Amino acid sequence: MRIGYTLMTEQTGPNELVRFAAGAEAAGFDFEVMSDHYSPWLEEQGHAPYAWSVLGAVTQSTERVELMTYVTCPIMRYHPAVVAQKAATVQALSAGRFTLGLGAGENLNEHVVGRGWPPANVRHDMLAEAVQIIGGLFDGGHFDYEGKHFRVDSAKLWDLPEKRTPVAVAVSGSQSVRRFAPVADAMIAVEPKVELAQEWDATRLGPPTRKIAQLPISWGTDRDAAVKRAHEQFRWFAGGWKVNAELPGPAGFAGATQFVREEDVAGSIACGPDVEPIVEGVREFEKAGFTDVALVQIGGDQQEGFLDFAEKELLPALRG
Numbered sequence: 001m002r003i004g005y006t007l008m009t010e011q012t013g014p015n016e017l018v019r020f021a022a023g024a025e026a027a028g029f030d031f032e033v034m035s036d037h038y039s040p041w042l043e044e045q046g047h048a049p050y051a052w053s054v055l056g057a058v059t060q061s062t063e064r065v066e067l068m069t070y071v072t073c074p075i076m077r078y079h080p081a082v083v084a085q086k087a088a089t090v091q092a093l094s095a096g097r098f099t100l101g102l103g104a105g106e107n108l109n110e111h112v113v114g115r116g117w118p119p120a121n122v123r124h125d126m127l128a129e130a131v132q133i134i135g136g137l138f139d140g141g142h143f144d145y146e147g148k149h150f151r152v153d154s155a156k157l158w159d160l161p162e163k164r165t166p167v168a169v170a171v172s173g174s175q176s177v178r179r180f181a182p183v184a185d186a187m188i189a190v191e192p193k194v195e196l197a198q199e200w201d202a203t204r205l206g207p208p209t210r211k212i213a214q215l216p217i218s219w220g221t222d223r224d225a226a227v228k229r230a231h232e233q234f235r236w237f238a239g240g241w242k243v244n245a246e247l248p249g250p251a252g253f254a255g256a257t258q259f260v261r262e263e264d265v266a267g268s269i270a271c272g273p274d275v276e277p278i279v280e281g282v283r284e285f286e287k288a289g290f291t292d293v294a295l296v297q298i299g300g301d302q303q304e305g306f307l308d309f310a311e312k313e314l315l316p317a318l319r320g
Contacts, residue, residue, distance in 0.1 A: 001286045003294075005297075006032070012300040031065055034055060034070060038112050039250060042232075059090060062097075065097065067097050067098045071103035073105025075130055076115055101168045104245070108244075129147040130150065131183050132145070197290060211289060211290045217281070217295055217297060219278070226272050231265045235264075275313055
């Protein structure tokens with residue numbers, strides 16, 4: 001099991017993210033993932049720098065860790081041809097350490113371009129076309145494409161990295177697994193469902209691939225403060241992705257979660273100073289067939305203490 005660290009743009013500014021990326025590498029994490037948001041989930045989080053600018057800086061502040069978007073939506077706010085260019089550039093800057101994580105997105109981030117928010121089936125159609133376009137551009141040479149949702153006119157990536165950029169796609173059930181397993185290099189999911197991992201490998205009809213999860217935690221020496229922080233900044237997580245993909249902004253998430261209690265959040269997110277609840281959460285994904293878990297430490301002002309805890313206690317326990 002590979003353990004990653006989440007550079008969460010919704011809760012931290014750009015300069016601090018670059019510093020935390022170097023700190024996470026020094027602490028011993030295997031890889032780092034970065035969210036790609038235009039808005040935070042809740043106003044209490046308070047940040048949303050441009051992920052791709054930060055990633056460029058992170059490639060220069062780190063040397064060893066693999067990097068990844070978790071995840072970028074290539075269907076509205078970004079055209080897939082532009083996503084391919086950005087990914088190729090980050091792959092070159094990182095000397096082959098980057099994986100492009102893709103998903104069908106959330107209204108929270110994509111509505112800002114004023115095109116309206118399509119239903120889930122249309123979003124998945126758009127994502128499928130986007131994956132084709134990105135793969136075509138990664139092949140090299142000039143590329144043309146005409147689909148139902150996108151067109152590409154004689155595009156070419158002039159700075160292709162030596163190592164082709166792997167593409168991971170976020171899935172949530174059998175329909176998305178069947179659609180994207182044959183065309184992706186890795187799977188992304190946020191629930192420890194054994195059926196997802198099994199169907200992914202069976203649908204690929206090839207050797208098993210990386211299956212990458214994410215686990216929010218609220219580490220802190222004061223458990224009550226850790227619970228309060230998790231409730232303040234991460235109660236949106238209780239809505240589930242079918243709800244979270246549809247709400248248009250932080251005010252909507254605040255309204256939808258107004259009756260979520262601190263004890264509700266503490267029941268689903270490991271809070272406090274203990275190693276064991278975090279290890280148990282990671283092991284659930286391992287039992288379900290996942291190969292990688294990226295931890296999200298809730299609270300932008302808690303990262304340095306968490307990284308020290310991870311180096312001295314948590315990572316040795318997870319690897320032991």
